[in-house]
Every structure is written in C-alpha cells, then in structure tokens.
Amino acid sequence: DVKVTQSSRYLVKRTGEKVFLECVQDMDHENMFWYRQDPGLGLRLIYFSYDVKMKEKGDIPEGYSVSREKKERFSLILESASTNQTSMYLCASSLIDSRDEQYFGPGTRLTVT
Amino acid sequence: AQSVAQPEDQVNVAEGNPLTVKCTYSVSGNPYLFWYVQYPNRGLQFLLKYITGDNLVKGSYGFEAEFNKSQTSFHLKKPSALVSDSALYFCAVRDYNAGNMLTFGGGTRLMVKP
Numbered sequence: 001d002v003k004v005t006q007s008s009r010y011l012v013k014r015t016g017e018k019v020f021l022e023c024v025q026d027m028d029h030e031n032m033f034w035y036r037q038d039p040g041l042g043l044r045l046i047y048f049s050y051d052v053k054m055k056e057k058g059d060i061p062e063g064y065s066v067s068r069e070k071k072e073r074f075s076l077i078l079e080s081a082s083t084n085q086t087s088m089y090l091c092a093s094s095l096i097d098s099r100d101e102q103y104f105g106p107g108t109r110l111t112v113t
Numbered sequence: 114a115q116s117v118a119q120p121e122d123q124v125n126v127a128e129g130n131p132l133t134v135k136c137t138y139s140v141s142g143n144p145y146l147f148w149y150v151q152y153p154n155r156g157l158q159f160l161l162k163y164i165t166g167d168n169l170v171k172g173s174y175g176f177e178a179e180f181n182k183s184q185t186s187f188h189l190k191k192p193s194a195l196v197s198d199s200a201l202y203f204c205a206v207r208d209y210n211a212g213n214m215l216t217f218g219g220g221t222r223l224m225v226k227p
Contacts, residue, residue, distance in 0.1 A: 004156070031213055040122070042203060042217040043157075050213065058214065090156055098213050099145055099164045104156035 003027070004105035006091050012111045019078040021108050023091030029103075030096040032074035034058075034066060037088040037107070049074055050096065081112045115140045115208045119218035126194045127226050134189040134221045136204030143209040146187040148178055151201040151220075160202075163187060174198070194225045 007022040025032065031050050035043040035058075045058030047066040055066050063085060067075045074093075078085055088109050092102040116139045126132045138144055145164055149157040161172025168180045178189045187204060204218040 035217075040219050042117075042119075042219040043205075044217075045214060048213065092157075094213070096213075098207055098209075099162075101147060101159040101162055102157075102215065103159070104149075106154075106156045 004091055004093055004103050006089075006105040006108050008108050009106060010109050010111075012113065013078075013081050014113055015082060017078075017081050017112075019081050019110065019112075021076040021078075021089055021091075021110070023074045023076070023093075023105055024072055025074075025093040025103070026072065027093065027103070028071065029093035030071075031094045031102075032068065033092040033094075033102060034064075034074065034076045035090045035092065036060070037090055043090065046076065081110075083112050086110060086112045115144075115206050115216045117204050117206050117216055117218035119202075119204055119221045121221050122219075123222045123224060125224045125226065128196050129193050132191050132194045132198070132223065132225070134202050134204075134223060136187045136189065136218060137185050138187060138204070138206040139185060140206060140208040141210070144187075145207040145209065146178075146180060147205040147207075147215070148172065148176070148187075148189050149203045149205065150174075151203065153200075157203065160189070194223075196225045196227055199223055199225045 004025045033048040034046045049068040065077045091105040094102040147162045148160040163180045171177045205215045
C-alpha cells in the first residue's frame with residue numbers, strides 16, 4: 001500500500017512565524033502535491049512538484065513556498081504565517097501518468113493565532 | 114479552465130436505500146474524473162475513476178459512478194447505503210490537456226441514518 005505521511009496532525013503557530021510542513025511518500029511517486037482544505041471550498045492546490053527541485057504553482061500559491069530536495073519528500077513553507085492560513089493542509093502523491101489517482105496523507109490541521 | 118460543481122452540501126438517506134451524490138464538470142478537452150471519500154479526521158481515499166471506455170465505473174465499497182458526456186455529469190451511486198458510508202465525498206476532474214492538476218468540487222456530506 002502507498003503510504004503518505006505528514007509530520008504533524010495538529011500544529012499551532014503564532015502570526016509571523018515561519019512554518020514548515022513536511023510530507024513523505026514511500027512509493028517512488030514522481031508527482032507530489034500540497035492542498036489546503038476549507039469548508040465549502042473543497043481542496044485547493046497550492047503547489048505541486050513533478051520531479052526533484054521542480055515545482056509549479058497551483059491555484060493559491062501566495063504566501064507559500066515549497067521545497068523538494070529528495071524524491072520522497074515535499075515540504076510546504078509558510079514564510080510568515082497569517083491567521084488566514086489557518087486551515088487543513090493535505091499532501092498527496094501520484095505516478096507521473098495523469099490518469100493515475102492521487103494518494104493522500106492524513107492532513108495537518110494548522111491554527112495560526 | 115476546468116471546474117467541478119457538487120450542487121448539494123449534504124445528502125441524507127436512510128440505511129438500505131439507494132444513494133446518489135451529484136457532480137457536474139466543465140473542461141475544454143476530454144475529462145478524467147475521480148471520486149474520493151474523506152472519513153472524519155482522515156485524509157482522502159480514492160474510490161473510483163473514469164478515464165475512457167465503459168460509462169459505468171465500479172469502485173471500492175460497492176460504489177459506482179456513471180459518466181454522462183452530454184450532461185457533463187459523473188454522479189456517484191450505491192444501491193444500498195450503509196451507516197458506515199457517512200462521510201465527505203469529493204468529485205474531481207482533470208482535463209486531458211491540462212497535465213497533472215486536479216480540480217476538486219466543494220464536497221458533499223453524506224449522512225446515512227439507521
């Protein structure tokens with residue numbers, strides 16, 4: 001079974017802090033994704049990566065950056081956390097073929113106070 | 114641009130009755146369509162997908178979905194609902210020409226009452 005793990009289930013940070021969310025997958029997938037999930041809005045793509053050191057912006061990249069130094073690991077960085085970044089963050093991975101489904105981690109619920 | 118609409122925020126059904134969760138989509142090319150389920154405090158789990166071929170797709174846990182190109186719909190169905198099917202369901206679409214970016218609907222909460 002594909003396993004996608006995220007570094008924290010719950011995280012509380014203060015406004016202005018730098019926040020790192022980490023995601024690791026164990027199935028040698030080329031693609032990795034970061035989404036945020038908000039009630040009524042579904043999932044919105046922040047960034048994705050199709051290879052090591054490669055990244056593309058999703059629908060809502062403002063206020064976020066990403067890093068992919070190794071194939072299995074994809075990090076989401078909030079450079080200066082703000083209260084409107086309080087959300088559930090989901091990481092996913094998939095094979096390179098766009099017909100393949102994505103596999104999701106359990107999510108990190110981030111609260112910025 | 115690609116988009117997905119799930120017109121119902123919540124669907125209520127009695128256990129043992131058939132259920133339908135609706136999804137309509139918009140793409141400029143050919144669609145790849147997916148359904149995911151999210152149980153409380155869990156990530157999303159893949160249920161089924163339509164890529165090409167037979168319009169009726171069967172997936173996990175007895176769910177199926179019918180691709181209707183003329184109505185641009187991909188409704189999720191199950192003949193007999195279980196209380197354990199209560200969860201949040203997401204429809205997603207990828208345009209054949211749009212690479213690997215999935216667009217998700219807003220989600221529909223399914224409540225199955227005993």
